[in-house]
Amino acid sequence: MVKKYLDKISAAAALNKIKNKFGSLRTKSEVIKTADAESRVTAQAVYAKRSAPDFYASAMDGIAVKAEKTAGASERSPVKLKVGSEAQAVDTGDPIPARFNAVIKIEEINKADENHYLIEKGVPPWNHIRSIGESVVKGNLLITAAHKLSDYDLAALLEAGVTEVEVYKRPVVTIIPTGDELVTAEQDPKQGELVEFNSQMIKAALRKWGAEVNITEILADQKELIGRNMLEAAETSNLVIVLSGSSAGRGDFTIDILKNEGEILFHGVNVMPGKPLIAAAVKGIPVFGLPGYPLSAWIDNQLFIRELIYSMQADQAPNFEEIEAEVKRKIPSEIGLEEFLRVNLISDTKNKFTAVPLKRGSSAMESMLKADGILRITANKEGLHPGDKAPVMLLKDRNKIKKDLLLIGSHDLSLDLIKNEIKKRNYKFDLKLQTVGSMAGLTALRRNESDLAGAHLLDPESGEYNISYLKRFFKGQKLLLVNLVYREQGLYLKKGNPKNIKSIKDLTKSNINYINRQRGAGTRVLFDFLLKENNIKAEEISGYQKEEYTHIAAAAAVGRGSADAALGIRAAAEVMDVDFLPLEEEKYDLIIKENRLDDPRINKLIELINQAEIKTEIEKLGGYNCQETGKITKLQL
Numbered sequence: 160m161v162k163k164y165l166d167k168i169s170a171a172a173a174l175n176k177i178k179n180k181f182g183s184l185r186t187k188s189e190v191i192k193t194a195d196a197e198s199r200v201t202a203q204a205v206y207a208k209r210s211a212p213d214f215y216a217s218a219m220d221g222i223a224v225k226a227e228k229t230a231g232a233s234e235r236s237p238v239k240l241k242v243g244s245e246a247q248a249v250d251t252g253d254p255i256p257a258r259f260n261a262v263i264k265i266e267e268i269n270k271a272d273e274n275h276y277l278i279e280k281g282v283p284p285w286n287h288i289r290s291i292g293e294s295v296v297k298g299n300l301l302i303t304a305a306h307k308l309s310d311y312d313l314a315a316l317l318e319a320g321v322t323e324v325e326v327y328k329r330p331v332v333t334i335i336p337t338g339d340e341l342v343t344a345e346q347d348p349k350q351g352e353l354v355e356f357n358s359q360m361i362k363a364a365l366r367k368w369g370a371e372v373n374i375t376e377i378l379a380d381q382k383e384l385i386g387r388n389m390l391e392a393a394e395t396s397n398l399v400i401v402l403s404g405s406s407a408g409r410g411d412f413t414i415d416i417l418k419n420e421g422e423i424l425f426h427g428v429n430v431m432p433g434k435p436l437i438a439a440a441v442k443g444i445p446v447f448g449l450p451g452y453p454l455s456a457w458i459d460n461q462l463f464i465r466e467l468i469y470s471m472q473a474d475q476a477p478n479f480e481e482i483e484a485e486v487k488r489k490i491p492s493e494i495g496l497e498e499f500l501r502v503n504l505i506s507d508t509k510n511k512f513t514a515v516p517l518k519r520g521s522s523a524m525e526s527m528l529k530a531d532g533i534l535r536i537t538a539n540k541e542g543l544h545p546g547d548k549a550p551v552m553l554l555k556d557r558n559k560i561k562k563d564l565l566l567i568g569s570h571d572l573s574l575d576l577i578k579n580e581i582k583k584r585n586y587k588f589d590l591k592l593q594t595v596g597s598m599a600g601l602t603a604l605r606r607n608e609s610d611l612a613g614a615h616l617l618d619p620e621s622g623e624y625n626i627s628y629l630k631r632f633f634k635g636q637k638l639l640l641v642n643l644v645y646r647e648q649g650l651y652l653k654k655g656n657p658k659n660i661k662s663i664k665d666l667t668k669s670n671i672n673y674i675n676r677q678r679g680a681g682t683r684v685l686f687d688f689l690l691k692e693n694n695i696k697a698e699e700i701s702g703y704q705k706e707e708y709t710h711i712a713a714a715a716a717v718g719r720g721s722a723d724a725a726l727g728i729r730a731a732a733e734v735m736d737v738d739f740l741p742l743e744e745e746k747y748d749l750i751i752k753e754n755r756l757d758d759p760r761i762n763k764l765i766e767l768i769n770q771a772e773i774k775t776e777i778e779k780l781g782g783y784n785c786q787e788t789g790k791i792t793k794l795q796l
């Protein structure tokens with residue numbers, strides 16, 4: 160019989176179990192200075208201890224008078240008031256002497272002489288006088304219990320004489336990172352070691368939600384050691400998180416420990432990433448076992464721990480900001496699993512959002528950095544089809560997302576440089592990059608998933624770049640082709656070229672391992688062209704089937720010795736410090752639909768790449784020629 164991996168329950172059921180068990184837990188209260196209480200939650204109602212102001216105060220700079228004395232005053236027959244007995248200079252906030260009951264602004268009075276003011280307009284009683292308790296009134300309920308204190312709450316409390324408040328303590332959370340393979344970020348990971356960073360990610364989130372967080376040392380995968388630390392943490396914390404080892408592998412002890420020491424609420428949820436979550440109660444304290452993969456841990460923390468951190472402080476977690484977005488391609492998903500996919504978003508002129516999926520995988524951090532949101536595919540769906548809509552949890556401001564430009568296409572280092580310049584210059588938009596290869600870029604542009612594409616596709620027949628592909632992809636349409644760069648393509652070789660590779664032909668030698676680029680990448684197309692030109696068959700190249708997705712990754716593979724050669728641009732060879740054997744100069748273009756020419760962001764981008772300063776910076780990367788950078792060709796296909 161096949162061993163069942165996990166006994167998973169739905170996200171909603173999991174959240175219910177957590178709420179039922181721990182929803183009424185509160186931290187103890189403490190009395191702290193009001194001045195330090197911003198964003199803390201009150202444990203008791205707060206009443207004003209004094210009124211403010213507690214005297215009649217002038218609301219303006221001017222003179223205090225008795226209103227009745229000014230009755231009937233006009234320009235023609237001004238009233239004359241004697242300084243001292245009938246009028247007295249006051250500034251804003253000054254107490255009003257008891258004999259007066261109104262203030263006249265300084266700009267509304269004249270002086271008749273040293274001892275007299277001239278009043279040309281009568282004022283009613285209490286004119287420009289702040290009454291007693293105008294701001295806060297002694298004895299009034301200012302703030303209820305279970306209220307999160309804002310900046311102006313603090314101001315009102317201090318004004319009302321409340322210098323200390325009773326608030327819920329911040330929940331203390333202890334995070335226990337575990338794993339034999341883990342080292343701290345400051346250490347240099349050796350072969351087989353990985354950097355431990357989940358604890359810091361989870362800590363940062365918990366602190367934002369109001370918790371105080373301790374992280375223990377990284378513990379080895381030893382049952383007794385982890386068990387002891389977990390029990391100790393349960394004594395001193397309001398919540399404990401054991402990092403990784405939540406699954407059911409050989410070194411995964413969390414479940415056994417929690418079974419022995421407490422009560423398991425569930426092990427496994429129908430969400431991906433995040434399946435192997437454990438929730439348990441140890442001595443009445445919630446203990447979670449989070450999965451090791453960072454994005455799994457991130458999702459579980461957001462979905463299942465966040466609300467608890469808020470409720471422990473008698474507070475409510477704010478709603479996630481969600482929008483609905485359309486997808487324009489098929490996205491497979493396993494039925495019975497609620498899937499969370501990182502996506503970029505673009506919005507059209509009608510403000511409708513399109514979601515474009517980024518790389519999947521629970522440990523792909525860079526795709527998280529690029530994401531605008533997390534698309535949710537509910538458990539009852541076997542994926543999405545073009546035209547389907549799905550909810551997207553936003554990671555950025557909705558209005559910001561609407562302004563950004565999304566480029567999908569081939570990777571080039573000059574794009575990173577341009578993206579960075581746009582940010583540094585504080586333009587009103589960001590340039591978002593999805594580097595998936597030239598062909599995938601054209602497909603995305605055709606589906607209206609992007610604002611522009613980037614491609615360097617050689618037509619082996621004509622020797623021309625991009626045009627013949629565009630004719631195929633965009634027949635009958637009008638496009639703009641904007642040259643980005645010409646760049647050198649060549650072979651990445653180990654430093655010193657120990658295998659003495661001098662040409663494409665040398666790649667067929669039996670001791671040479673090549674690493675290719677993914678299907679649809681312009682560099683792959685160029686490689687196939689070079690093979691054909693040299694009468695070499697793909698089967699003759701050992702490693703032809705192995706793929707990397709970017710120039711940098713290909714150069715890195717050669718650098719660390721997992722391949723002897725790879726084709727790519729010179730700039731990446733310089734970044735990864737490998738040798739470079741130049742073979743070709745190729746053209747990299749940006750492709751934009753013609754109707755976007757009046758889009759100010761597109762214009763700004765073209766204007767930017769036309770600047771001499773930018774061209775110089777690009778050429779400094781090595782292997783670039785910017786002679787035609789920014790040149791626009793209009794195409795009717």
Ligand SMILES: Nc1nc2c(c(=O)[nH]1)N[C@H]1C(S)=C(S)[C@@H](COP(=O)(O)OP(=O)(O)OC[C@H]3O[C@@H](n4cnc5c(N)ncnc54)[C@H](O)[C@@H]3O)O[C@H]1N2
Nearest residue numbers: 336353355356357358402403404405406411450451452455
């Ligand atoms: N036979 C099966 N194996 C696995 C399945 C499955 O369905 N069948 N599911 C996979 C899924 S999904 C997940 S998620 C992981 C969760 O496993 P663990 O919680 O036991 O985590 P580890 O195996 O210890 O680590 C996974 C991975 O993450 C790295 N890691 C761990 N802790 C940290 C940390 N604190 N900071 C950064 N990175 C961390 C760790 O080094 C591993 O590379 O199980 C799959 N297995």
Ligand code: MOO
Nearest residue numbers: 432433434455521
């Ligand atoms: O559940 Mo795992 O968390 O899919 O990556």
